[in-house]
Amino acid sequence: MSDSKILNTAYNVTSAFVESIPKKERKKYGQFFTSQKTAEFMASLFTIDFSKPGLRLLDAGAGTGLLTTALVERLRNSGYKGEIFAVCYENDVKVLPTLAENLENLKNTLGVKYEIRIDNYLTSQNFVCADFFKKEAEEFDMIIGNPPYLKITKDAPEALAMPEVCYGAPNLYFLFWAMGINNLKDGEEMVYIIPRSWTSGAYFERFRKFLFRHCVITNIHIFGSRDKVFDGESVLQETMIIKVKKTREKPQYVKMSSSETSDFADIKYYDVDYNVIVAANQFVFLVTSQEEAEILSRVNSQSNTLESDDLRMRTGLIVDFRTREVLRDNDEDGSFPLFYSHHIRNGRVQWPAGREAEYIVTDKSGYLQENTDYLFVKRFTSKEEKRRLQCGIYLKADHSEYKYISTQNKINYIKCDTPETAYGLFVLLNSTLYDAYYRILNGSTQVNSTEINLMPVPSKDAIREMGRELIGMELTEQNCDNIVDRWIR
Numbered sequence: 001m002s003d004s005k006i007l008n009t010a011y012n013v014t015s016a017f018v019e020s021i022p023k024k025e026r027k028k029y030g031q032f033f034t035s036q037k038t039a040e041f042m043a044s045l046f047t048i049d050f051s052k053p054g055l056r057l058l059d060a061g062a063g064t065g066l067l068t069t070a071l072v073e074r075l076r077n078s079g080y081k082g083e084i085f086a087v088c089y090e091n092d093v094k095v096l097p098t099l100a101e102n103l104e105n106l107k108n109t110l111g112v113k114y115e116i117r118i119d120n121y122l123t124s125q126n127f128v129c130a131d132f133f134k135k136e137a138e139e140f141d142m143i144i145g146n147p148p149y150l151k152i153t154k155d156a157p158e159a160l161a162m163p164e165v166c167y168g169a170p171n172l173y174f175l176f177w178a179m180g181i182n183n184l185k186d187g188e189e190m191v192y193i194i195p196r197s198w199t200s201g202a203y204f205e206r207f208r209k210f211l212f213r214h215c216v217i218t219n220i221h222i223f224g225s226r227d228k229v230f231d232g233e234s235v236l237q238e239t240m241i242i243k244v245k246k247t248r249e250k251p252q253y254v255k256m257s258s259s260e261t262s263d264f265a266d267i268k269y270y271d272v273d274y275n276v277i278v279a280a281n282q283f284v285f286l287v288t289s290q291e292e293a294e295i296l297s298r299v300n301s302q303s304n305t306l307e308s309d310d311l312r313m314r315t316g317l318i319v320d321f322r323t324r325e326v327l328r329d330n331d332e333d334g335s336f337p338l339f340y341s342h343h344i345r346n347g348r349v350q351w352p353a354g355r356e357a358e359y360i361v362t363d364k365s366g367y368l369q370e371n372t373d374y375l376f377v378k379r380f381t382s383k384e385e386k387r388r389l390q391c392g393i394y395l396k397a398d399h400s401e402y403k404y405i406s407t408q409n410k411i412n413y414i415k416c417d418t419p420e421t422a423y424g425l426f427v428l429l430n431s432t433l434y435d436a437y438y439r440i441l442n443g444s445t446q447v448n449s450t451e452i453n454l455m456p457v458p459s460k461d462a463i464r465e466m467g468r469e470l471i472g473m474e475l476t477e478q479n480c481d482n483i484v485d486r487w488i489r
Helices: 005-020 023-028 036-044 066-077 096-110 157-161 172-183 205-214 290-300 419-429 432-441 449-453 460-470 477-487
Strands: 054-060 083-089 113-117 140-145 184-195 216-223 239-245 253-259 268-273 313-315 335-339 359-361 373-378 391-394 404-407 411-416
Touching (some): 005 066, 005 096, 036 239, 066 083, 066 096, 096 113, 157 172, 172 184, 172 205, 268 290, 290 432, 313 449, 373 419, 391 419, 411 419, 419 432, 419 460, 419 477, 432 449
Parallel strands (some): 054 140, 083 113, 335 404
Antiparallel strands (some): 184 239, 253 268, 313 411, 335 359
16 A cells, blocks of 8 residues: 555545544544545455446545545556546535545546535435335445444434334444445445444344345454554444445455554455354354464354253343342341352352342342252453353252342353253353354453354253263363363364
8 A cells, every 4th residue: 555645635634624623522423534544445445347437436424535535546546547426425514624625636636526415324315125125226336434433322313214224222333334235236345444343243133134135245354453543533442344245146255354553564364264254143253363263163063052952141130239129138038149240250159258238038030030050151351351251150959948049130141951051051161262252253341142142052962961071070271171172173
């Protein structure tokens, strides 16, 4: 990627605008402006069809037009001689003069035609995702974007306009992405810089189904550092750059790349099998090495899930600050054990621990659960901790005097039909393999039960056999690894 005078100029104009707007105000509207190097890299990902007499470009949520500038200049520098028409949506009146300045410079230097649409990109169009209903949609040859990162209410106009891909309160970025797919010509490409959050979980399930019904992933770039992607911005979400092609013809590989920062000086490239990146359940795995690709292949070789094995993980029942009236510090008549994440120690559940509110007195059915065998898993860990999956085996025999128990909502639990099942689940989730798998799947520190339930696992019979091997052994990661290595190759 070489430096460009026109892009340099656009970047300087953008920088002046960004400095004029308070950071708090930009954050309020989900505005994070792309760095120059990032814009260049995104533009470099497009395949150019030199035979086309003209190209229509779309930048929805164009901001200052930096991405459009980078793409147009890449086209011209590559030798494309045809007509270029750029459509830029932007409804922030503060940024419009800067956008117009940058596009006018493109027009005067590179002969580009453009249109600025001062409109809400999402509500100004008809979104229909059903294949059988073909609508007349405006189509584009290339779409590039850095959409706003902003959560909206479920009854916001943008959400109501696109119910087919929404679940709960959506984030604007994937609505922009979905509408862009609507506007993309068949066989053409789209490049976006977006958060990682869409890759798994129930919240984005509808969107992923829509995405993979129409497109395939061809390229993914992962940043090692979230604070250098956007100039001068503090962005909490981990971001990525993705290129999709509007076709159902899957490539053999996804072209992966990664760098620690957005200057791309240390960029690494690697190809990963498409079916490793896009799993059968449509989760998307952001692989950063060949070792991670092998981890995914091993786990994905299993054909069962916790759900199919009737071993569903659930979240604990008690939100303690809402239920203080039923909590007790000491045992009394009618009380039952209440388990917290701090009771999970060295692979077992150790209760009581001599801390507050370890008992519950209630007859509300939603507050109690059967005293049986369980595997408990901490819902939250810190970024610095070695393991994301931290488990403890709970056996009803240890506290057989109680008919019921309860669990605080900062732990997840899996109800087990036998002690062997509890031990077997511990083997899996306490192994290096499954901890690494989950870290690739989910970049956050929260253990999501929906994601765990959909992870590929051995059959319940195999899980029991693995548990039998562990019984009587120390509950170490190494022992779990040795057992897993024999069962999952």
